[in-house]
Amino acid sequence: MTGSIATYFEYPFVRYAIIVGMLIALCSSLFGVTLVLKRFSFIGDGLSHVAFGALAVASVINLTNQMILVLPITVGCAILMLRAGQNTRIRGDAMVAMVSVGALAFGYLIMNLFSTSTNLSGDVCTTLFGSTSILTLTSEDVLLSAILSVAVVAVFIIFYNKIFAVTFDEGFAKATGTNAGGYNLLIAVVISVVIVVAMNLVGSLLISALVVFPALSAMRICRSFKGVTVFSAVLSVSCAFAGMITSIVAGTPVGATIVMVDIAAFLVCFVTGLAARR
Amino acid sequence: MALISVSNVSLGYDAGIIAKDINLEINNGDYLCIVGENGSGKSTFIKTLLGFQRPLSGKVIFGEGLRKNEIGYLPQQTSVQKDFPASVWEIVLSGCQARAGLRPFYNSDEKKMARENMKRMNVEEFAGRCYRQLSGGQQQRVLLARALCASRSLLILDEPVSGLDPKATADMYEAIKKLNDEGVTIIMISHDVNAAVRFATHILHMRSNPVFLTKEEYKNSDLGKCYLAVEP
Numbered sequence: 021m022t023g024s025i026a027t028y029f030e031y032p033f034v035r036y037a038i039i040v041g042m043l044i045a046l047c048s049s050l051f052g053v054t055l056v057l058k059r060f061s062f063i064g065d066g067l068s069h070v071a072f073g074a075l076a077v078a079s080v081i082n083l084t085n086q087m088i089l090v091l092p093i094t095v096g097c098a099i100l101m102l103r104a105g106q107n108t109r110i111r112g113d114a115m116v117a118m119v120s121v122g123a124l125a126f127g128y129l130i131m132n133l134f135s136t137s138t139n140l141s142g143d144v145c146t147t148l149f150g151s152t153s154i155l156t157l158t159s160e161d162v163l164l165s166a167i168l169s170v171a172v173v174a175v176f177i178i179f180y181n182k183i184f185a186v187t188f189d190e191g192f193a194k195a196t197g198t199n200a201g202g203y204n205l206l207i208a209v210v211i212s213v214v215i216v217v218a219m220n221l222v223g224s225l226l227i228s229a230l231v232v233f234p235a236l237s238a239m240r241i242c243r244s245f246k247g248v249t250v251f252s253a254v255l256s257v258s259c260a261f262a263g264m265i266t267s268i269v270a271g272t273p274v275g276a277t278i279v280m281v282d283i284a285a286f287l288v289c290f291v292t293g294l295a296a297r298r
Numbered sequence: 299m300a301l302i303s304v305s306n307v308s309l310g311y312d313a314g315i316i317a318k319d320i321n322l323e324i325n326n327g328d329y330l331c332i333v334g335e336n337g338s339g340k341s342t343f344i345k346t347l348l349g350f351q352r353p354l355s356g357k358v359i360f361g362e363g364l365r366k367n368e369i370g371y372l373p374q375q376t377s378v379q380k381d382f383p384a385s386v387w388e389i390v391l392s393g394c395q396a397r398a399g400l401r402p403f404y405n406s407d408e409k410k411m412a413r414e415n416m417k418r419m420n421v422e423e424f425a426g427r428c429y430r431q432l433s434g435g436q437q438q439r440v441l442l443a444r445a446l447c448a449s450r451s452l453l454i455l456d457e458p459v460s461g462l463d464p465k466a467t468a469d470m471y472e473a474i475k476k477l478n479d480e481g482v483t484i485i486m487i488s489h490d491v492n493a494a495v496r497f498a499t500h501i502l503h504m505r506s507n508p509v510f511l512t513k514e515e516y517k518n519s520d521l522g523k524c525y526l527a528v529e530p
């Protein structure tokens with residue numbers, strides 16, 4: 021078995037795909053902590069459905085580079101949802117549900133009506149659950165994902181202390197002159213970039229798992245924000261790596277496999293956390 | 299010139315006016331205590347001072363020498379903080395956020411300041427501990443240390459002693475009094491009218507037509523006598 025993995029690694033595109041997968045796992049986990057703590061996990065979920073709708077439109081009008089359409093639409097919706105979520109919790113929730121289900125239905129509908137593809141259900145399935153194999157990623161996908169991931173990580177590091185302040189106590193941050201609204205916006209924009217990028221790897225339905233599970237696992241174990249951030253990043257990258265290797269060897273769909281590994285890791289952290297608390 | 303002057307301010311939300319015609323001046327070194335019943339608009343007044351919301355009418359003017367990012371604030375606790383995994387050190391240090399401006403990381407001066415303020419509030423032994431595992435009183439002291447990092451000149455405290463036992467309450471009042479003696483201007487909301495008249499220099503009694511008096515005037519006013527008599 022190790023022999024067959026080694027054979028795979030001889031191909032450069034396998035190595036690139038795995039590197040990109042790990043980068044995506046890294047940047048989705050970084051902002052996961054903030055999303056979970058700000059009770060924004062549902063926004064991530066809603067956004068991925070919006071991204072699906074946008075992707076459907078892009079593929080129907082035959083855009084060669086779909087990101088040009090998908091990214092701005094998702095970012096726009098992220099800003100919209102954040103605004104709604106800030107006013108009153110319930111209206112924000114309802115708003116996200118409406119937008120996300122609406123986008124999902126709309127996307128599927130126009131794919132059905134206008135798609136010229138011969139394998140419609142296969143296309144839909146790929147967009148929802150990710151490519152069956154990361155090896156079908158094109159080299160442009162790989163490059164773009166890598167650039168965006170690096171940008172996300174850079175933004176996170178530069179604004180790390182700001183993000184902490186705004187996540188922990190928005191009122192205090194505002195009172196002391198931190199532009200909390202601005203940073204919330206930044207977080208929303210970066211989240212939508214993460215979601216669009218991660219869609220390549222795990223598909224739009226499974227992104228939330230990639231964002232939320234490492235953060236939840238880390239929160240079982242670690243006591244400081246830095247600890248949680250570092251732990252969830254390391255965990256997410258390792259799970260993605262293990263998931264991708266498994267999926268190559270066992271021929272399982274890559275997105276679902278990674279999520280399964282994430283869930284397993286969460287269970288381990290959950291039990292460890294309980295034991296440590298005794 | 300006064301540190302903060304509030305003239306003819308009316309407070310409220312869309313639903314209507316809660317309190318009207320608030321006039322007061324806060325000078326350097328003052329200790330203003332805001333008292334009043336639940337829902338009388340105390341927190342709303344503070345949010346207006348901080349600029350979170352605009353007064354329905356009237357003006358809040360900040361004097362020279364007080365920039366927006368020189369206010370230390372201790373909020374009435376929000377639910378987000380309760381299960382937030384953050385160490386005490388990280389929280390206190392985040393008080394230096396405004397000072398750091400756009401610089402991404404804290405410098406050694408800011409770290410030193412955080413350490414000093416932890417010492418001042420007697421929480422340095424908890425530095426590595428998780429905030430959510432501290433007791434309510436310890437948590438309040440941590441948040442006060444954070445507020446001190448944000449400002450040496452003005453602290454705004456929204457019910458700093460709520461949920462504390464009598465001993466912790468007394469300690470907290472002592473700590474705040476000590477800061478005031480060191481020259482920090484204090485604006486504090488409290489339900490404890492007796493403590494208010496003991497420590498404060500001025501009282502704002504919040505109701506639909508709020509009353510602003512010095513401590514002595516308040517003690518001798520009918521309103522003050524009435525409220526002080528209710529307490530044991």
Ligand SMILES: Nc1ncnc2c1ncn2[C@@H]1O[C@H](COP(=O)(O)OP(=O)(O)OP(=O)(O)O)[C@@H](O)[C@H]1O
Binds near residue numbers: 334335336337341343
């Ligand atoms: N965001 C809001 N929108 C509309 N009305 C509000 C809002 N926040 C508070 N109120 C109302 O304004 C009034 C004053 O509220 P505020 O929080 O200022 O009271 P408080 O004096 O701080 O009370 P407590 O002692 O319980 O903290 C209350 O009647 C409350 O219902």
Ligand SMILES: [Mg+2]
Binds near residue numbers: 342456
């Ligand atoms: Mg209040």
